[in-house]
Amino acid sequence: MNIAQLECFLAVADELHFGRAAERLHRSPATVSEAVAALERGIGGKLFARTSRRVTLTPEGARFLQEVREPFEALLRAHARASARARRLRPEVVIAHTPQLGHLLLPSLQAAAGAGSAPALPVWRPVLMHTHEQQRAVEAGTADIGLCWSATVQPPLRSVVLRKLPIMAVLPQDDPLAREDVVAMASLRGRGLLMTPRKDNAFLAGTVQIALAQAGLNPGDVEEVERYEDLALRIRTGRLVGLHPATGLGSDRMPGLVMRPLAPGVGATICALTREDAGQDACALVDALRATARSLEAPASSDDRQGRAAR
Incomplete structure (x- = not known):
């Protein structure tokens, strides 16, 4: 599991659409789909149920979303604060x-x-x-x-x-x-x-x-x-x-x-x-x-x- 896979999972969970999630992340739909598939392989279970018409969270996906959302957002906030400090100190x-x-x-x-x-x-x-x-x-x-x-x-x-x-x-x-x-x-x-x-x-x-x-x-x-x-x-x-x-x-x-x-x-x-x-x-x-x-x-x-x- 890596940060990029979590980022793709959360975007798809929010959008319930791989194309919209890819647009939001400035990535291709294929890249987002592969990241989610790799995360699922690592976990050993499906996080999303996919049909030709809709994408939904599986029960395991919903539990995983609840468990990772806040830690991930806390990590993003810490990164943003560190980036802001670095920008202020950067001489160029x-x-x-x-x-x-x-x-x-x-x-x-x-x-x-x-x-x-x-x-x-x-x-x-x-x-x-x-x-x-x-x-x-x-x-x-x-x-x-x-x-x-x-x-x-x-x-x-x-x-x-x-x-x-x-x-x-x-x-x-x-x-x-x-x-x-x-x-x-x-x-x-x-x-x-x-x-x-x-x-x-x-x-x-x-x-x-x-x-x-x-x-x-x-x-x-x-x-x-x-x-x-x-x-x-x-x-x-x-x-x-x-x-x-x-x-x-x-x-x-x-x-x-x-x-x-x-x-x-x-x-x-x-x-x-x-x-x-x-x-x-x-x-x-x-x-x-x-x-x-x-x-x-x-x-x-x-x-x-x-x-x-x-x-």
Whole structure:
């Protein structure tokens, strides 16, 4: 038995639904189901009765819930108090960031901190984490700020929108669709589609998949590529189409690629995650990140301009 298994058990006991419990914990339903199954194997008995329509506690599950609820919550309270003390003593603000957003925003934040005319910013330290990891780290107090794409959160977390951006089609410059000012979703039918992994941000991936399904495309046909750099290379060499927020072209330029808006439009946001009780230093850095995000430009590349001029 471990803390993660207990956490999953209590969430399912509260929700009586594995999907809702997974959403509450920022985990996949499969992960929650396996954690509960492992706990049941360790105990040697069933804690939940499951049917296709409902989930209920077994008598043993109800007894176990009564016995573990208060000790578990006492442990969480002790952890929260220790985290609060650690945050007060920590000499720097920890900014957890996804790979691309770290490359996109943090150098400008560092430059702003070093500008003599700008107000002094708190000392900060970057830590690479994907979105679901950021949510858990900020909630636990091991990170002060999360920097990620679109995310839904629940108290004690809050999400601050730094900038709204469209999701674009990433195309080879000589692709016929690159001649269009706007690419219709339906015109992607039959094309090989690439995205960064769903595990990096299930909410953003889900938004794109819904838009694809509404346009008559099969979301299951989208292939996941681990990094944007690899995604761009495969598009450039394989005549494929990528789906990615607009800043991709600005931060990871590759000659011969262009971005085009999609119709119907699909949106994404750059978000900063904090706790609701975030301190002044973290709030000051969120304000600075918002200013940095709003000042970003992703101008057309020289290849893009030449391609348009040749039409």
